[in-house]
Amino acid sequence: MTEQSCFPPFPPAIVLMGPTASGKSGIALEIAKHLPIEIISVDSAQVYRHMDIGTAKPDAQSMVAVPHHLINLIEPHERYSAAQFVNHALAAMREITGRGNIPLLAGGTMLYFRALLEGLSELPSADTRLRALIETRAEESGWPALHNELLRLDPVSAARIQPTDSQRIQRALEVYYLTDKPMSETLKKPRHLYLPYRVIRVALTPGNRQVLHQRIAQRFEKMLERGLIDEVRAIRDKFCLDDESPSMRCVGYRQVWMYLNNEISLDKMREMALAATRQLAKRQLTWLRPMQGIAKFDCLMENLPEHVWEYLRGTGLKTTLVS
Template structure:
């Protein structure tokens, strides 16, 4: 686990050199087909060298949930262990890790009628007003949801209307799952936030050079999407969409994408600090691969050549 640009994918491939692992992606953006550059999806060479799971599952106009991840991840892990290998879960979508380790809360399924009612009210009064309504019904959820985040405002209000309870209250009571595995949790945490931000900037610059804008343009032309589609809400894609719609210029695109990515990293680090029994490593250390190798082999895992 770790924030964006901490080097998770590279470390996973290093681990595959000495342990019999198959990689399970824990990334809510890499589930989308055609979204390769902006998600830093493993390239064909990496995927040929080490089996990867839960990548390229749906089209960009589809939806994917934490509940679906939980089901798919457990199925993939079962398949991997049946082959005598070790599931190596790798990514930065902390909600997915939490769902796997602790289960999901019993939130109600989406209700098209309630959603239509919320959308109608939002069209009449605006999402700022809907956020104020959420503040009245569920101040805890409202405090963590941005007033412009219509998708999350809608879901939180929907839960309130369907259950007569704040979503934040329901989320306090997760449903336990019993994992039939011994879990080793490794987190890549930067000792210097500024250096992580430099990595983020360098990586986004590389994404632009590789053709992120053209990637988004191709997806936009092929699928019926808008700026509220879940796939286009991913960091980098949302800003590229705005650029293609001529809402922002190239300079503003870069500024907004970097700010959003830094905020994402901050949220990931906050979530990681709340998790228990984690072995932390400084992702900026030059000998990081060697440190992690020593740690994993000391836990009793058998090297690939001895398996």
Template sequence: MGPTASGKSHVAVAIARLLPVEIVSVDSAQVYRHMDIGTAKPGWRSLAVVPHHLINLIDPNECYSAAQFLDDALRAMGEITERGNIPLLAGGTMLYFKTLLDGLSPLPSANSSLRAAIEAKAGEKGWPRMHQELALLDPASAARIKPSDSQRIQRALEVCYLTDRPMSEILQKPKTVHFPYHVIRIGLIPADRAALHQRIARRFDEMLKLGLIDEVNAIRDKFYLNEGSPSMRCVGYRQMLMYLDKKIDAVTAREKALAATRQLAKRQLTWLRAMTGIREFDCIAENLTEQVCEHLLNAGLKAAMVS
């Protein structure tokens, strides 16, 4: 686990050269097909070294939830263990990790027609007005959701409409947990936040050179996407879409993309610090992969002795 640009993919492939693992992606952006450059999907060299699962699952005009991830991940992990290999979960979507480890509240599945109706209503009235409506139906959820957070407002309203109950009330119910694995938790956390920000900038500039703008343009035209589309909420994509729509210039688009990516990293680190049992490694360290691999060998040996 770790923030964006912390080197998770590189370390995961290094582990695959040492142990019989298959990688399960824990990344809410890499589930989208055609979104390769901006999501930093593994290239053909990495795919040749080790199998990767839960990437390229849906098109950019479709939705994917934590509940779907839970089902897909457990199924993939079961198949990996049946082959005699070890599931290696690698990514930065902390909600997905939490869902796997702590279980999922009994919320209803997404309803596409209802979501479209909420989107249409928001188009007329604006999301702040939708937030006011949520405050009447579910004050507790409205208190923790910003009036500008359209995605969470939409989900909270959807749950209210489908269940006739506040989402906050349903979330208080006990969660069902089924995760029959011995877990070794590794967190790649920067000792120097400024160094991570520099790495983020270098990686984004490389994405631009590789053709990120053309990638966004192609999927926008093919799938009729806009800034409200779930896939376009991924950092980098929304800002490039704004540039293509001539709402901002190229310099501003880059600055906004970097700011959004730094904010994402900050949120990921906040999630990580709230989790327990994590062995932390400085993701900026030059010998990071050696440290992690040594730790895994020692942890595996201890687990074998206990069993």
């Protein structure tokens, strides 16, 4: 008996990536018709409770038909990190494989995918008191002033962070103060990776960006029709938030927040939300481009579910008895 044969093979896990509005949720549900899957959401907005319409959460019928995980974890005033996602995702994956099912991780938060698939850098945990001190300084001087300080302490990190991006400025300064080293230097160290699964990677990408943009526009209009503005108003009334809160920085929510604060008109809100969503899709595709070992499918092609299933079947995954 060889050394390799002493250990059982890693269980399979499917990763389904793609830009917003590429149809990931629909494809995941189609895959569930053939395989005993449970879906793990890889979406930094769907972790928030009460944020249903603007995050395109699966409806109740879909949640009943196929088990979903990592949705509705925290309140809108709370924070959620990539490290927390990795811990929660690995725990969910263990439970799913323990039931004899296959975890399918679907979403568009590429930072979460990268943390899970490539490992996490050894950054220090958040320090509540230090963060409060940084926020107090920001209230006194403004985030651009703190960005100037970051430029002096960690020019590499500052170069990739906007002067108004409070969340990332705060984290970069926090890491520097805790370690006495630039965050960019810490990120160069080898990442810690623990992923005992045979990962099958699938990506949905648009063959025509303009058609994807049309999908984005149509989806946002449907969100408005379903009551996105009222959803944001209810969240604003219930929780102590501002426009820099991580939950309200989500695409769509930020622009509706500005509209409710009478900062922009309804038409301008639509325009800004669509522009922000298109930029999000562009960033997601940029993250995807250098990733290796991915089967890519045009999300606009005819019979897309059948093509994806044919590929998955060719990887040796066992089908269910679903007809």
